[in-house]
Amino acid sequence: MKAPHSTRARPAPSSGGFRGEPNPLLIRELRQALRLPRLPWQIAAVVALIGLGMLSIGSLEGKQGRPAQLGVALFQGFISILLAYVSLMGPATAAGAIASEREGKTLEPLLLTGLSPFDIARGKFLAAFGTIALQVLALFPLAAIPFLFGGVTAAELIVAVCYVMIIAAVSVAFGLAVASRTQTLRAALAISVVLPAASLPVAFGMMFGFGETVSRKKWPFLQAGGPIWWASAYTSVPFGLDYVLWLVLWPLLVIGVPFWLFTTLTASNLAGANDDRSTGIKRWFVGATLALSLVGFFTCFRVDASGAVAAAISMQVLIALLMLLGVALIVGDPLAPSRLVRARWERLGAGPFRRFLGPGLLRGSVLIIGCAFVSLAACFAGGVLGSSTSGLRNLIGTASTSAGPAETASALSIVVLYTFLFTMFLVGFAAFLRTRKRSAQVPVARAWTIAVTIIALVVPWILFTILGSFDRSVRDNAVFAAPSPVYAYFAFDRELRKAGDGAEPTLAALVAALFWGAIGLVLLGVAWERSRRAVAAQERVVETTQKKLDTEAEEDDDDDAESPPDAPPPLPTTPS
Secondary structure: OOOOOOOOOOOOOOOOOOOOOOOHHHHHHHHHHHOOOHHHHHHHHHHHHHHHHHHHHHHHHHHHOOHHHHHHHHHHHHHHHHHHHHHHHHHHHHHHHHHHHHHOOOHHHHHOOOOOHHHHHHHHHHHHHHHHHHHHHHHHHHHHHHHHHOOOOHHHHHHHHHHHHHHHHHHHHHHHHHHHHOOOHHHHHHHHHHHHHHHHHHHHHHHHHHHHHHHHHHOOOOOOOOOOHHHHHHHHOOOOHHHHHHHHHHHHHHHHHHHHHHHHHHHHHHOOOOOOOOHHHHHHHHHHHHHHHHHHHHHOOOOOHHHHHHHHHHHHHHHHHHHHHHHHHHOOOOOOOOHHHHHHHHHHOOOHHHHHOOOOHHHHHHHHHHHHHHHHHHHHHHHHHHOOOOOOHHHHOOOOOOOOOOOHHHHHHHHHHHHHHHHHHHHHHHHHHHOOHHHOOHHHHHHHHHHHHHHHHHHHHHHHHHHHOOOHHHHHHOHHHOOOOOHHHHHHHHHHHOOOOOHHHHHHHHHHHHHHHHHHHHHHHHHHHHHHHHHHHHHHHHHHHHHHHHHHHHHHHHHHHHOOOOOOOOOOOOOO
16 A cells, blocks of 8 residues: 655755854845845945035034034934934835735745744844845945044944944844734835834934933933933943943843844744744743843842832833733734644653743733733832842942832832732733634734723723812822722822822722722633633544544545455467
8 A cells, every 4th residue: 555645844954043054045035135236226325325414514514613522423413324224224124025925925835845934034034134234334434434523432433333233133123023914015114114213203312311311310421412322331331230230231121122022923923823823922021021020120229229119110110011012912822722733742842831831822811920920029129129228239239328218118019019900900801802702803802902901091080080170089089090000100109208198099099909800810710711611622623523534544444455456467368
């Protein structure tokens, strides 16, 4: 009997990076990009425009006799232009890499070559990043113009160009994540260009504001201002714990976590429907939570003891946003891992933790609740311990003569508890929607989760505004706004300053938080039962189908065994 033909794909060529054969997709993409006739003309036009602009400004302003200040201004303008250029061109270059494959109906054949989704995402990323890096290197000689006027060191230039390359990598990863999700090239280009263009003023404003406030207070000897103050900080600030925290850890967190997310989303979106799309996202979520918890906890000790509470509140806001993003991502998990994923786990001998991070809506729900508990506990501990002038501050903190408010622990516990219980509500609500037939679609559940979050944040304050116009006591205590998570900050402020007795806002915040947490537990219990029934029904269908297939296979084997073998053909007769 002839053996059935194997449908397994052939092993993919080695694409493991620095050893062995390079990624074949990278080779193809680079050849296509470098053969474009418009690329040299585009680079030449950008270099000419920026160079002529800088020389024109230098010739006009240089007559005022302040060459050092002019050199710093040209340097700031040049690096700002480079940052804006890579932030816009990076996503636009990467957006067409995957969207064009999908429009040309070549993405599915590409997945059948044996390359994993991660290898495809890596090849696309390296090709798009190489194109952007080539353009940045072509612009690099223009950095010599500020040196003609002085005021800028070579170390500052190297730091600034390195950051331009890092921002270019993040921009390319963002463009690939958008393109892997959209269906058309036009939609990918529109989203990947409009969003960075809208966020650029905010980003430059934040860099400028941080440089003018935090850096000047922390390092008053810094002379450089403007949005590119950090280039001078890397070369002027003495190396120490503050250097590691503000110039190493926080940049890694702010830049590295989004880059990791974008690359993970790209590989996840390229994977098949029955493949493992969840493990990478959950690994990112756990890693981002731990990184934010550790860096935020350390930050509470590197500020003055009186400012540790403000640092803890800032950390709590970032944790709340991270938890909301985690709910929006993990709501797309299937109810249970597919047979393909489970077979792969068995073949690889996956452990319990790896299986826990695998596909599964309720596993993801438990993961979010656990990460919220750990991160908020670190936030509370950092705010309380950092407000003291002794203890752990003597080991890793800065010296401080004035301690934080005495009510730090009670006030901070309101915000932390409210955030944790409201996160539990969002987890239960999202799981409830995913297990409900009418809202089981991922976009519907995700949209309703975000909409309910916005309603809970805004509507109670609208009610408070209306009722407060009739009753002064309502306006003073804002009790009707207690269902809003923002009310926790109001109760925190009243408890911290002991405005009045402080009992009524605190009690209202605790009651509202317990209300949200109770609803979340109920919804999570309902979702758990629904998921259990749905998975059990699916398993029964699979077992029934498998039994039918086995029965039909046995009947076919019996028929083959009972049928007599075909008689051999008669021998040819030879003529006499």
